[in-house]
Amino acid sequence: MGKQIWAIVSGALFGVGLMxxxxxxxxxxxxxxxxxxxxxxxxxxxxxxxxxxxFVAVKIARLLLKTRPKLPFVxxxxxxxxxxxxxxxxxxxxxxxxxxxxxxPALVSLGGLSGDAALFFAIMMASIFVADVVLKRxx
Amino acid sequence: xxxxxxxxxxxxxxxxxxxxxxxxxxxxxxGISGYLSKAMSAPGKADWRWGFLIGMLAVGLIGGxxxxxxxxxxxxxxQWKLILGAVCVGAGARIAGGCTSGHSLCGMARLDRDSIVxxxxxxxxxxxxxxxxxx
Numbered sequence: 140m141g142k143q144i145w146a147i148v149s150g151a152l153f154g155v156g157l158m159x160x161x162x163x164x165x166x167x168x169x170x171x172x173x174x175x176x177x178x179x180x181x182x183x184x185x186x187x188x189x190x191x192x193x194f195v196a197v198k199i200a201r202l203l204l205k206t207r208p209k210l211p212f213v214x215x216x217x218x219x220x221x222x223x224x225x226x227x228x229x230x231x232x233x234x235x236x237x238x239x240x241x242x243x244p245a246l247v248s249l250g251g252l253s254g255d256a257a258l259f260f261a262i263m264m265a266s267i268f269v270a271d272v273v274l275k276r277x278x
Numbered sequence: 279x280x281x282x283x284x285x286x287x288x289x290x291x292x293x294x295x296x297x298x299x300x301x302x303x304x305x306x307x308x309g310i311s312g313y314l315s316k317a318m319s320a321p322g323k324a325d326w327r328w329g330f331l332i333g334m335l336a337v338g339l340i341g342g343x344x345x346x347x348x349x350x351x352x353x354x355x356x357q358w359k360l361i362l363g364a365v366c367v368g369a370g371a372r373i374a375g376g377c378t379s380g381h382s383l384c385g386m387a388r389l390d391r392d393s394i395v396x397x398x399x400x401x402x403x404x405x406x407x408x409x410x411x412x413x
Binding site: 142146147148160161169176186210213217219226232238239246260263265267270271 | 282289293298299301302303310315318327331332334336343353354359363371377380382386387392395400401402403406413
């Protein structure tokens with residue numbers, strides 16, 4: 140139960156961060172990706188702030204592990220950089236640039252109760268589901 | 279309030295801070311597409327992931343109800359782009375083994391090479407989409 144509360148709090152703060160930063164605003168996202176037009180650097184500051192903070196958190200976690208190796212930190216295995224990985228990354232980027240939403244902001248945007256945000260989320264979920272089924276078959 | 283650079287930085291502080299909170303309290307990195315996948319494929323085993331997703335949705339609802347314009351009223355794209363984009367984002371994230379949160383935030387902060395490469399490809403392909411289909 141304690142875990143669930145921390146998860147809700149983290150998710151809520153993460154969601155507020157996405158809304159404040161402009162990540163839920165498709166126009167901002169496409170502006171950031173518009174390198175060959177009127178480039179809007181705003182979203183660079185989002186990752187530029189979030190990544191160093193998490194970098195420090197990871198450093199602290201790894202330091203803690205040295206004295207207490209049983210701490211339950213989970214480090215995911217890196218993906219193999221094969222053609223599948225590049226195709227997936229390129230597909231993701233294309234979709235991101237086409238609409239201006241990635242999965243987190245798509246979830247938060249459901250709260251706006253707009254029909255197109257709901258449609259985007261529903262199709263994205265169906266696509267995740269189908270991709271999982273197909274990927275499992277090729278494993 | 280709407281100094282957008284300031285908001286981007288404060289948003290980044292919240293994003294990095296909440297991801298750190300999750301790391302220290304639960305032990306896991308943030309990975310929204312992975313959580314969504316798990317919530318569908320093994321809903322009984324998604325455990326605290328449900329909490330994280332519900333927290334995000336809850337603040338989205340509050341943001342949507344507030345009059346500060348935290349969420350846009352419409353995504354402002356043609357329907358075919360919306361459908362194609364959603365298919366690409368969903369499948370692409372699973373095939374790449376992560377999305378913006380898993381690769382571009384947590385993976386890059388861990389200095390994982392695959393996540394750095396994935397992020398560069400995300401941005402390059404996104405820039406290509408904007409170049410071809412417009413901002």
